[in-house]
Amino acid sequence: xxxxxxxxxxxxxxxxxxxxxxxxxxxxxxxxxxxxxxxxxxxxxxxxxxxxxxxxxxxxxxxxxxxxxxxxxxxxxxxxxxxxxxxxxxxxxxxxxxxxxxxxxxxxxxxxxxxxxxxxxxxxxxxxxxxxxxxxxxxxxxxxxxxxxxxxxxxxxxxxxxxxxxxxxxxxxxxxxxxxxxxxxxxxxxxxxxxxxxxxxxxxxxxxxxxxxxxxxxxxxxxxxxxxxxxxxxxxxxxxxxxxxxxxxxxxxxxxxxxxxxxxxxxxxxxxxxxxxxxxxxxxxxxxxxxxxxxxxxxxxxxxxxxxxxxxxxxxxxxxxxxxxxxxxxxxxxxxxxxxx
Ligand code: KG4
Ligand code: ZN
Numbered sequence: 001x002x003x004x005x006x007x008x009x010x011x012x013x014x015x016x017x018x019x020x021x022x023x024x025x026x027x028x029x030x031x032x033x034x035x036x037x038x039x040x041x042x043x044x045x046x047x048x049x050x051x052x053x054x055x056x057x058x059x060x061x062x063x064x065x066x067x068x069x070x071x072x073x074x075x076x077x078x079x080x081x082x083x084x085x086x087x088x089x090x091x092x093x094x095x096x097x098x099x100x101x102x103x104x105x106x107x108x109x110x111x112x113x114x115x116x117x118x119x120x121x122x123x124x125x126x127x128x129x130x131x132x133x134x135x136x137x138x139x140x141x142x143x144x145x146x147x148x149x150x151x152x153x154x155x156x157x158x159x160x161x162x163x164x165x166x167x168x169x170x171x172x173x174x175x176x177x178x179x180x181x182x183x184x185x186x187x188x189x190x191x192x193x194x195x196x197x198x199x200x201x202x203x204x205x206x207x208x209x210x211x212x213x214x215x216x217x218x219x220x221x222x223x224x225x226x227x228x229x230x231x232x233x234x235x236x237x238x239x240x241x242x243x244x245x246x247x248x249x250x251x252x253x254x255x256x257x258x259x260x261x262x263x264x265x266x267x268x269x270x271x272x273x274x275x276x277x278x279x280x281x282x283x284x285x286x287x288x289x290x291x292x293x294x295x296x297x298x299x300x301x302x303x304x305x306x307x308x309x310x311x312x313x314x315x316x317x318x319x320x321x322x323x324x325x326x327x328x329x330x331x332x333x334x335x336x337x338x339x340x341x
Contacts (some may be wrong), residue, residue: 002020002021002075002076002310002313003018003019003021003069003073003075003252003304004018004019004074004075004076004077004078004108004306004307004309004313005017005018005060005063005074005077005078005096005099005208005309006018006019006078006110006302006303006304006305006306006307006311007056007077007078007079007080007092007096007305007307007311008079008080008092008093008094008112008249008300008301008302008304008305009052009056009061009079009080009084009089009092009095009113009300010080010082010084010085010088010089010092010112010300011043011048011084011085011088011138012032012036012043012048012088012299012300013030013031013032013033013299013300013301014027014030014031014033014051014052014055014056014059014281015028015030015031015300015301015302015303015305016028016029016030016056016059016060016062016063016302017029017063017301017303017305017306018063018064018066018067018069018306019306019307019309019310020067021310021331024122025122025303025306025307026066026067026238027062027063027066027067028063028066028301028302028303029059029062029063029066029263029302030296030301030302031051031055031059031269032177033047033048033051034179036048036051037178038177040178041172041178042168042178043085045085045086045087045088046087046330047220048085048087048088048174049085049087049090049091049303052088052092053091053095056091057095057295060099063302067081071099071103072103074103074105074296075105075110075313075323076100076105076106076107076108076313076316077096077097077100077103077105077106077107077309078096078106078107078108078110078305078306078308078309078310078312079095079096079097079107079108079109079110079305080092080093080112080115080305081093081108081109081110081111081325081326081327081330082109082111082112082325082326082327082328082329082330083111083112083113083139083140083327083328083329083330084112084139085328086326086328087281087283088112089326089327089328090324090326092154093213093324093325093326094324096322097323097324098320099324101321104320105276105320106155106316106320106322107323108309108312108315108319109325110305110306110308110309110312110316111308111330111332111335112300113135113140113142113267113332114150114152114308114332114335115304115305115307115308116135116151116266116267116276116304117133117138117144117146117152117264117332118266118300118307118308118311119174119266119293119297119298119303119304119307120221120264120266120291120292120293121292121307122127122297122303122304122307123293123294124226124291127204127262127264127291129146129147129148129149129151130145130146130147130148130260130261131146131260131262131263131264131291132144132145132146132155132254132255132260132264132280133146133262133263133264133265133266134247134250134251134254134263134264134265134266134270135163135266135267136163136247136265136266136267136268136269136270136275137162137163137164137267137268137269138162138165138168138181138268139140139162139165140158140162140267141157141158141162141163141164141210141212141235141329142154142156142157142159142332143155143156143157143208143250143254143301144253144332145258145260146264148336150335150336150337150338150340151309151336151337151339152332152333152335153256154332154333155163155208155257155258156207156208156209156210156250156254157209157210157254158210158211158212159202159210159211159214160211160213160214161211161212161213161216162212162289163210163212163243163247163269164181164267164268164269166210166212166213166216166243166267167180167181167184167185167243167269168180168181168241169216170184170215170216170219170236170239171183171184171197173216173219173223173291174187174219174223174235174236175229175232176331181268181269181272183220184236184239184240184273185236185240185272185274186273187232187237188233188236188237188239188240188241188274189237190233190237191232191233191234191235191236191237191238192233192234192237192238193234193237193238193240193241194238195234195237195238196222196231196234196238197227197238198215198218198219198222198233198238198239198241198242199214199215199218199242199302200242200245200246200249201214201215201246202246202250203245203246203249205246206253207253208253208254208257209250210246210247210250210335212243212246215239215242215243217236219239222235222238223235240272240274241274243275244272244274244275244278245333247275247279248278248279248282249276251263251265251279252286255286255288259286261269261287261289262288262289262291263279263283263289263290263291263332264290264291264292265279265290265291265298266292266293266297266298267298267328268291268298268299268300270293270295270298271295271296271298271299276292282331285323298303301335302315311336311338313338314338314339315338315339
């Protein structure tokens with residue numbers, strides 16, 4: 001029997017979940033700090049840390065109650081060790097390690113982007129590497145060749161803003177509330193994506209690198225020449241279509257280069273409906289397959305941390321003593337396959 005508690009606290013969502021070897025996800029709790037940060041138009045790191053520590057004990061208890069088990073039933077505690085906001089990470093790491101120490105169970109430090117990358121496997125156990133992963137979140141835009149779990153080769157990345165960051169900054173230019181990505185996507189549904197012309201950065205290059213900051217600058221110019229709220233849906237739709245074009249094209253490029261057939265998409269922007277529709281259509285036409293987590297597991301959550309912890313049970317230190325680990329920056333390519341550290 002293996003029961004893993006997962007704790008996510010890298011940014012503004014407090015996520016807690018339980019993954020069981022036989023039953024899969026048996027409890028899932030998420031507290032979003034949106035209301036705390038909304039009035040500031042973005043995440044305030046200090047407030048995020050304070051809120052995580054307020055929420056974690058209750059969320060853990062609720063998750064254990066939901067699964068009808070007690071803390072003594074846990075076999076390991078997995079927590080997000082990075083990358084992310086350092087204060088927020090340290091709260092989750094300290095909480096997880098204190099619990100692990102008390103229960104005499106191992107604490108497993110999890111890479112947040114590896115957890116995003118593995119999330120589609122929770123519901124698709126038949127999916128096996130090698131495959132290509134498109135990871136699109138608030139802090140990262142990565143195309144990764146996944147040779148095996150823990151063996152990651154970066155094929156391309158954003159040279160400037162992450163794609164979620166571009167969504168958020170563009171949403172702010174359009175006076176949309178935080179969190180900007182979902183608000184912009186919703187507004188775009190009422191807009192005409194062809195009304196304004198938007199660039200498709202780096203599509204003339206044969207590599208898998210991306211760039212999104214120019215798009216945001218272009219939005220600013222379009223707003224200046226077309227002031228007024230009535231243009232906002234068309235601007236949002238035009239921006240979103242340009243981003244989706246770039247992601248679809250670069251994902252295809254990665255599949256071509258690696259000669260692989262399967263694409264895994266995850267991270268907050270993976271919840272975007274237009275991206276899901278366009279990528280599914282394109283890959284289907286080419287006889288390739290796209291795998292996505294359900295939208296609630298694309299954005300930050302504890303389930304992906306519990307699952308990654310289960311996958312990495314072999315990394316538990318032999319002496320069992322938890323060591324608090326937190327890294328604001330942590331390249332995905334530094335990871336090793338489970339059991340080899
Ligand atoms: O993975 P995530 O929850 O947190 C990070 O690891 O960064 O991703 C958050 C990002 C934010 O930039 C948010 O605006 C964006 O994902 N996002 C979306 C959508 N839902 C979340 N962007 C576009 N369309 C969406 N539906
Ligand atoms: Zn994330």
